[in-house]
Amino acid sequence: MSSCLFRCLFVLLLLLSAAGGAAEPFRTTEFGGEEYVALKDLWRWYGFSPRKGREGCVAYGAGNRTVSVMPRRQDFYVNSYRYILSFPVQELAGQLYISSVDVHKLVDPVLRPKFSTSAGSLRTVVLDPGHGGHDAGATSSYAREKDCNLAVAKRLRAKLLKLGFKVVMTRDGDYFLTLQQRVAIANKTPDSIFVSIHHNSGRSGAEGIETFTLAPHGTTGPFARTRRTEELSGNNQDSENIALATAVHSRTIKATKAVDRGIQRARFSVLCTIVRPAILFEGGFVSNPEEGRRISSAAYQELLAEALAQGIVSYSCIVCRKRPGALNAPPPGKGRLRTSAPGSHLPSLRKS
Ligand SMILES: [Zn+2]
Numbered sequence: 001m002s003s004c005l006f007r008c009l010f011v012l013l014l015l016l017s018a019a020g021g022a023a024e025p026f027r028t029t030e031f032g033g034e035e036y037v038a039l040k041d042l043w044r045w046y047g048f049s050p051r052k053g054r055e056g057c058v059a060y061g062a063g064n065r066t067v068s069v070m071p072r073r074q075d076f077y078v079n080s081y082r083y084i085l086s087f088p089v090q091e092l093a094g095q096l097y098i099s100s101v102d103v104h105k106l107v108d109p110v111l112r113p114k115f116s117t118s119a120g121s122l123r124t125v126v127l128d129p130g131h132g133g134h135d136a137g138a139t140s141s142y143a144r145e146k147d148c149n150l151a152v153a154k155r156l157r158a159k160l161l162k163l164g165f166k167v168v169m170t171r172d173g174d175y176f177l178t179l180q181q182r183v184a185i186a187n188k189t190p191d192s193i194f195v196s197i198h199h200n201s202g203r204s205g206a207e208g209i210e211t212f213t214l215a216p217h218g219t220t221g222p223f224a225r226t227r228r229t230e231e232l233s234g235n236n237q238d239s240e241n242i243a244l245a246t247a248v249h250s251r252t253i254k255a256t257k258a259v260d261r262g263i264q265r266a267r268f269s270v271l272c273t274i275v276r277p278a279i280l281f282e283g284g285f286v287s288n289p290e291e292g293r294r295i296s297s298a299a300y301q302e303l304l305a306e307a308l309a310q311g312i313v314s315y316s317c318i319v320c321r322k323r324p325g326a327l328n329a330p331p332p333g334k335g336r337l338r339t340s341a342p343g344s345h346l347p348s349l350r351k352s
Helices: 003-018 039-046 100-111 145-162 179-187 238-256 289-295 298-319
Strands: 026-031 034-038 049-051 058-062 065-069 075-078 081-084 090-092 095-099 124-129 166-169 192-200 209-214 260-266 278-285 349-351
Touching (some): 026 039, 026 095, 026 100, 034 100, 039 095, 039 100, 065 100, 075 100, 095 100, 100 238, 124 145, 124 179, 145 166, 145 298, 192 238, 209 238, 238 260, 238 278, 238 298, 289 298
Parallel strands (some): 026 349, 124 166, 124 192, 192 278, 209 260
Antiparallel strands (some): 034 095, 058 065, 065 075, 075 081, 090 095
């Protein structure tokens, strides 16, 4: 064998190990018909080691990144930010397991958004202030949802235009649009993302911010887990959806210090048929006396709009290769999203 061939083989082996190509497959186990991966294997692959975490949680991490889960629960935390898993974490013989759906559709896109997405360019943000006209949305003596949605969206539009994005509003006045009309506007807008802005209603004590993305293929989201779900499709933007939700949700929680109700999955009409990266953002509860008053104030609407804009910039920088030409904000979180994981693809799965 020639020395050249030796050199080539050596380089090939180096490349394989650097790309994670030689990584051992993850061992899988079934719980309730779902395929699960041992968390220990997953965290080892990411280069994470055990850490002290939130109370009741099992935590691992590396650098400034700590991930925490709770046995038999669907809560998943990255640092302090909360996500709701599609399936509960399972425990067997002292080992914790996480569903492979959650590994591929939540954990990896969140921990390594650059590897997980195939996002194209982003030039236009479609803003969708929920409700309007005869549909007031959630109402209370403190605030009317349709007005707050529109007020935040208008402030956000101004900020995004300054940052160099194009903006399309599904409505810019107090009139009614069907959900299908809203989706149609987004679907015909190329190189866009869709941000639907809402506010919540619930028990008077209910408070906080939550962000929804489409439930991944085969899952229904936390509201309807009553039947087998193979027929339920996700969409091609699963990774972009969760990356966009992460960027926006974390910025708004940090800015407002609102209660973090988590990034959740749902099959809302506007999320199901859209062909662009999309989220539905709920900026607080109009039904909560304190939060309702705050939501209706110009100061809070401005704070929320600024955080939403920064989240969209963050998504744009992290996920999209091409940034909008005139985008002038500095790239946020440079380097922070890297982990010590070696390669661009997660190892394959193998039944144990
Ligand atoms: Zn609403």
